[in-house]
Amino acid sequence: MTDLTSLTLAEARDRLASRAISSRDLTAAHLAAIDRAKGLNAFVAVTAEKALAMADASDARLARGEGGPLEGLPIGVKDLYATEGVHTQACSHILDGFKPAYESTVTANLWRDGAVMLGKLNMDEFAMGSSNETSYYGPVASPWLPPNFSPTQARAALADKGKRGLMAPGGSSGGSSSAVAAHLCLAATASDTGGSIRQPAALTGIVGIKPTYGRCSRWGMVAFASSLDQAGPLARTVRDAAIMLRSMAGPDPKDSTCSPSPVPDYEASVGRSVKGLTIGVPKEYRLEGMNPEIEALWAKGAEWLRAAGATIVDVSLPNTRHALPAYYIVAPAEASSNLARYDGVRYGLREPASEIVDLYQKTRASGFGPEVRRRLMIGTYVLSAGYYDAYYLRAQKIRTLIKRDFEIAFGNGVDAILTPATPSPAFAIGAMASADPVEMYLNDVFTVTVNMAGLPGLVTPAGLSADGLPLGLQLIGRPFDEETLFALGEAIEQAAGRFSPPEAWWA
Amino acid sequence: MSVDLAAVRRIAHLARIGVSEAEIPHLQHEINAILAFVEALGEVDVEGVEPMTSVTPMRLPMRDDVVTDGEIAAKVLANAPLTEDGFFLVPKVIE
Amino acid sequence: MTVQTGNAKLLKGATGDWETVIGLEVHAQVTSRAKLFSGASTEFGGEPNTHVSLVDAAMPGMLPVINRECVAQAVRTGLALKAQINKRSTFDRKNYFYPDLPQGYQISQYKSPIVGEGEIQVDLTPDYAIRVGIERLHLEQDAGKSLHDQSPTMSFVDLNRSGVALMEIVSKPDLRSADEAKAYVGKLRTILRYIGSCDGDMEKGSLRADVNVSVRRPGEPLGTRCEIKNVNSIRFIGQAIDTEARRQIEIIEDGGTIQQETRLFDPARGETRSMRSKEEAHDYRYFPDPDLLPLELDGEWIDALAAFLPELPDAKKARLIADYGLSAYDAAVIVAERETADFFESAVNHGGAQRDAKAVANWLMGDLSAQANAQGVGVADAGLSAASLATLVDLICEGVISGKIAKDLLVMLLGPDRGADPRALVEARGLRQVTDTGAIDAAVGAVIAANPDKAEQARAKPGMLGWFVGQVMKATGGKANPQAVSDALKTRLGL
Ligand SMILES: [Mg+2]
Ligand SMILES: [Zn+2]
Numbered sequence A: 001m002t003d004l005t006s007l008t009l010a011e012a013r014d015r016l017a018s019r020a021i022s023s024r025d026l027t028a029a030h031l032a033a034i035d036r037a038k039g040l041n042a043f044v045a046v047t048a049e050k051a052l053a054m055a056d057a058s059d060a061r062l063a064r065g066e067g068g069p070l071e072g073l074p075i076g077v078k079d080l081y082a083t084e085g086v087h088t089q090a091c092s093h094i095l096d097g098f099k100p101a102y103e104s105t106v107t108a109n110l111w112r113d114g115a116v117m118l119g120k121l122n123m124d125e126f127a128m129g130s131s132n133e134t135s136y137y138g139p140v141a142s143p144w145l146p147p148n149f150s151p152t153q154a155r156a157a158l159a160d161k162g163k164r165g166l167m168a169p170g171g172s173s174g175g176s177s178s179a180v181a182a183h184l185c186l187a188a189t190a191s192d193t194g195g196s197i198r199q200p201a202a203l204t205g206i207v208g209i210k211p212t213y214g215r216c217s218r219w220g221m222v223a224f225a226s227s228l229d230q231a232g233p234l235a236r237t238v239r240d241a242a243i244m245l246r247s248m249a250g251p252d253p254k255d256s257t258c259s260p261s262p263v264p265d266y267e268a269s270v271g272r273s274v275k276g277l278t279i280g281v282p283k284e285y286r287l288e289g290m291n292p293e294i295e296a297l298w299a300k301g302a303e304w305l306r307a308a309g310a311t312i313v314d315v316s317l318p319n320t321r322h323a324l325p326a327y328y329i330v331a332p333a334e335a336s337s338n339l340a341r342y343d344g345v346r347y348g349l350r351e352p353a354s355e356i357v358d359l360y361q362k363t364r365a366s367g368f369g370p371e372v373r374r375r376l377m378i379g380t381y382v383l384s385a386g387y388y389d390a391y392y393l394r395a396q397k398i399r400t401l402i403k404r405d406f407e408i409a410f411g412n413g414v415d416a417i418l419t420p421a422t423p424s425p426a427f428a429i430g431a432m433a434s435a436d437p438v439e440m441y442l443n444d445v446f447t448v449t450v451n452m453a454g455l456p457g458l459v460t461p462a463g464l465s466a467d468g469l470p471l472g473l474q475l476i477g478r479p480f481d482e483e484t485l486f487a488l489g490e491a492i493e494q495a496a497g498r499f500s501p502p503e504a505w506w507a
Numbered sequence B: 001m002s003v004d005l006a007a008v009r010r011i012a013h014l015a016r017i018g019v020s021e022a023e024i025p026h027l028q029h030e031i032n033a034i035l036a037f038v039e040a041l042g043e044v045d046v047e048g049v050e051p052m053t054s055v056t057p058m059r060l061p062m063r064d065d066v067v068t069d070g071e072i073a074a075k076v077l078a079n080a081p082l083t084e085d086g087f088f089l090v091p092k093v094i095e
Numbered sequence C: 001m002t003v004q005t006g007n008a009k010l011l012k013g014a015t016g017d018w019e020t021v022i023g024l025e026v027h028a029q030v031t032s033r034a035k036l037f038s039g040a041s042t043e044f045g046g047e048p049n050t051h052v053s054l055v056d057a058a059m060p061g062m063l064p065v066i067n068r069e070c071v072a073q074a075v076r077t078g079l080a081l082k083a084q085i086n087k088r089s090t091f092d093r094k095n096y097f098y099p100d101l102p103q104g105y106q107i108s109q110y111k112s113p114i115v116g117e118g119e120i121q122v123d124l125t126p127d128y129a130i131r132v133g134i135e136r137l138h139l140e141q142d143a144g145k146s147l148h149d150q151s152p153t154m155s156f157v158d159l160n161r162s163g164v165a166l167m168e169i170v171s172k173p174d175l176r177s178a179d180e181a182k183a184y185v186g187k188l189r190t191i192l193r194y195i196g197s198c199d200g201d202m203e204k205g206s207l208r209a210d211v212n213v214s215v216r217r218p219g220e221p222l223g224t225r226c227e228i229k230n231v232n233s234i235r236f237i238g239q240a241i242d243t244e245a246r247r248q249i250e251i252i253e254d255g256g257t258i259q260q261e262t263r264l265f266d267p268a269r270g271e272t273r274s275m276r277s278k279e280e281a282h283d284y285r286y287f288p289d290p291d292l293l294p295l296e297l298d299g300e301w302i303d304a305l306a307a308f309l310p311e312l313p314d315a316k317k318a319r320l321i322a323d324y325g326l327s328a329y330d331a332a333v334i335v336a337e338r339e340t341a342d343f344f345e346s347a348v349n350h351g352g353a354q355r356d357a358k359a360v361a362n363w364l365m366g367d368l369s370a371q372a373n374a375q376g377v378g379v380a381d382a383g384l385s386a387a388s389l390a391t392l393v394d395l396i397c398e399g400v401i402s403g404k405i406a407k408d409l410l411v412m413l414l415g416p417d418r419g420a421d422p423r424a425l426v427e428a429r430g431l432r433q434v435t436d437t438g439a440i441d442a443a444v445g446a447v448i449a450a451n452p453d454k455a456e457q458a459r460a461k462p463g464m465l466g467w468f469v470g471q472v473m474k475a476t477g478g479k480a481n482p483q484a485v486s487d488a489l490k491t492r493l494g495l
Helices: A009-017 A023-036 A048-063 A105-112 A151-159 A174-181 A198-204 A238-248 A292-307 A320-341 A356-367 A370-383 A389-411 A437-444 A448-453 A482-496 B005-014 B021-043 B073-077 C068-080 C178-195 C234-253 C299-307 C313-324 C328-335 C338-352 C357-375 C386-397 C403-414 C422-428 C437-450 C452-460 C462-475 C482-493
Strands: A043-046 A074-078 A116-121 A187-192 A207-210 A230-235 A278-282 A311-315 A416-420 A457-464 A470-477 B087-091 C002-004 C010-013 C016-029 C092-095 C105-108 C118-125 C128-141 C145-147 C154-158 C165-171 C207-216 C226-231 C262-266 C271-274
Touching (some): A009 A048, A043 A174, A074 A174, A105 A116, A105 A187, A105 A238, A187 A207, A207 A482, A230 A238, A238 A457, A292 A416, A320 C092, A389 A448, C010 C234, C016 C234, C068 C128, C105 C128, C118 C178, C178 C313, C178 C338, C234 C262, C313 C338, C386 C422, C437 C462, C437 C482
Parallel strands (some): A278 A311
Antiparallel strands (some): A043 A116, A187 A230, B087 C154, C010 C016, C145 C154, C262 C271
């Protein structure tokens, strides 16, 4: 970590504005860090030349006093976002060689505001996973050291493609979380369908927010489950996340589900007093056999907010326990349809075949990894004739109930809800290899309700486990009230401090 | 509910994912594990509950009837595995 | 006029009478500039994959945004079909794999269509009509096109049609013969063309029908139906129904049963055949499209669309009968195309004065229609303005020209003298009919003098008079007033 890569996004922004540093130097420092950190496997494509050209253009604008809100700030982009002429494959084999002729709205917004693209970040294939192990490009290692590993041991494990024994950075935005935590970029785009921003944030000790459904455009973001997918940032501080989200979000006439309402200045809410806010603590999140460290952290979080002037109340979200099973019907169902376009006809992989059905079957069998294939099959099944009502329709009704629970809580005067982010700290890569797929799915147990109800959810680091691994807390807000989450998130950040992985052992 | 081997074959075919006979029992096991996980939803009382059609309270926006796109055949075809004379090519489809 | 539903037209089988039951799913291309969910052009033809956006090609991350005009066209059509307009409807995905279906699903309306039940009155004869129920109308996307004859091993895929808006108009099974089905499609086409929601151009595929056919013994419950896909002309719809009904009757009479299936009509062989490839694993896994919210319509918006709806064919026909004294038959022919009806009315009312509507109708349906047919255009586009037709009728009425001369005049006006003023043309060419009795009398005298024997016969057989009229007309170059000639002949011959 050099001086330039140790800056937060806000600090770098201010120094660029005062011309104390240049975007070229800042960008070059991050490119060098990426180069040294190849072993983490966080980036699947580095666009060094493009980054430096963008940095030079930013420097020129800054010199003229014309810089945008993110002018000259180097960031990473999850491989899920279409970036014109650049590797965009959602880390799937089936999109081999795909280079879109278009730029996603979210990334276009970032470039409009002056950000510099360092490259594309690893992720679970089509964002399906919670550990980044389903990527066609291999797993990503977290910069956090496994409890029982010395830096030397860890470096040895890094050289291995399987990265076994190293900590998973969470998923599906594992490349993003690892890169941000390891200071390879100032911030990164991520996406969250069931927890894919918040769970990796929690497991790598950084901040992530999934905004309200419809706050960011989905145009140009490879779809997983359309009614749940939302873009959002990963950053090292609440303020940085606020700055990023303000640029990423906004109305887009190309996305029918994108909100037309203007984006507030989220950064202005960072540091705002939380005095007088009412924070709900839902009893249904207290799971049987819950990790005591997580439970203690949760209580501590409530205490910090109380100390900051908020009122803590108990709330009930009775349908919470149905959220995860319902999610595992809705998300695969939508995915089975969204991923039908990967058929070997217009782009990506195509396996040779002399007959069309054979072409589809061979291409999709070899192009999709096992987790994606499994979810596509589940999704196909729950939509098929005779099962639709029992599964999909019922799950959508349960979604209404889940949303109603939150509406009642907010209707009773609760401003935000505080919950744990994950049921446990990070686990090692390969640890779940022999487990049932359902065990991995349980990672999203606290985050998935938020997607089901379309609400904003922010995860901020709040402490370390006994093993020295980061733990996070989640704040859930009213629709389009991300500002309250930033204010509360910063209050926790102030109380808990920030958490950095051990000195760059991976470099 | 659970699926049998024939159902696994049928689902794979509907999803156009080639599976070997050897893979089917394993897939069946995994699918059934997930179905068992979601089984509990069957007991939720959803009587009179509207299924969610959109999570946002928005109205569907409509655009004007103006030609604003297209005429970009090169971009449309740029990533295609096989083309000829501006067409996408696929193995012959027998009607 | 008698109006009823489902009048039995029975087919004779070897073992007795059979009733055919038909329901139609008509796919009508919505008239719009841009596609249903993308900004690409709907223009017909063009180089392959040119009228295609990244949305139509289903690139990763592309999303649909609906075209307001396509929604308006569906609502207009619903109103014209006297149908229920649903203020809330939803879009569903119909999932299946096919190379010309880039998304792997078609966006359609399955559960809640934009238009519900309605009906169409279909005239079968001038004074006999049936009512055909409309089950629903929904909006959906068209697919692209696969060409299978370009290569022995490959199919060629063009996505120019991909995403063009279609209205699927589903009838109730109220039709009982090929003739009824043909008349229904014709009437539906007329209505769509009146309101401008579909151009009805069957050659370009703007109107195609899936035809559901079953047979039963009169009075028995419905039989098993077969769906004949994508029939693209009214004539073929009729042939397909007859062929399919005969096939089903034969099977049942031979002791067999009908398999519910999708079939294809082959006009060259005059047979329908099973499309087994499309049949396998029919499970479309419909579910609401999560990229689109429910479509909600304002009552005011619907009212505004209703207010701007043109007069529809049934109303126009009734008015032409009432206001102009046309026969039901003439009125039906004239209202079949809105342009023809407009042409008729402006000709009748040209210059402010109403002229002989029957005479205008006769010209329009007779000589002008024949000439237009020969040119392959509608009467309004044959090259004669409504004003000129009015003048032509006036000239006859005023006795300036005879009907015979008028026919010649029409040919000139559509040919060498296109665009000329008929009245001026009559003067310039000296076509005015001779009404001067002196001149006519002289010509009559000359013809009688030249044919004394025939004159003798005519005195005994007045039927010969016509021959003399013809001779005199010939002698005067057709310009003599035939009535005056006849009168003069009668006087001279003492009839
Ligand atoms: Mg059909
Ligand atoms: Zn259809």
